[in-house]
Amino acid sequence: MLGAFAAHGLKSQLPPYLLGVFETGVQYQAWHSLAIFGCAILARILSSKAVLYAALFFAVGIVFFSGSLYALALTGIKWFGPITPMGGVCFIIGWVVLAVAAWRSA
Template identity: 55%
Template sequence: MNIQLVIGALLALSGVMLGAFGAHGLKSMLDSAALNTFEIGVRYQLYHGLAILMLAGLTQYASLPWCIRAAYFFIIGSALFSGSLYLLVLTGHKWLGPVTPLGGLCLMLGWLCVLVALVKGKAPY
């Protein structure tokens, strides 16, 4: 079992669940700005859960160590970025605001690792 792929699937699954919770459970409790912030967290969580799953297919063409680094950056970035947005909306704790950009930086580093993985990889052409 590849733990990164399991986490990617869990991120995607929980992203769908949180999206449904936001659309149905939080709609009457939050204003539109807070709902939009929550939805951004869900969207980025889903994107990066799927990105982790995509990495498994890339390893045929890309550098495996760099794909693994990308997966870890996506996992950490999703937890920091999406997690801080969820907690900010649900708790109102403003101190979580600075955590969100750190998560975004991790997500960007993950995509940089994907780029390096492809450049250093074994493309069939």
């Protein structure tokens, strides 16, 4: 839905660079939302709290990474930019926690 909003609603409102920033946020949100659903399934199969922690890191990552990109693109306020890497770190931690949980269950 946000991708459609960007393609149709924002295309004429934002410069190409900021439209790309918004679309990057959409892509990362979509992929990590799928990862959260995968974690929910894996948590039931593996009975692992670590998988739930991974999902939590993905959710926080979406808020900080994608949220800051949306805010930057829509407002042009530059100080949202430095927030983005914190979300990226949360994504990385989430993937590491998920990998460790999978490795421990094997």
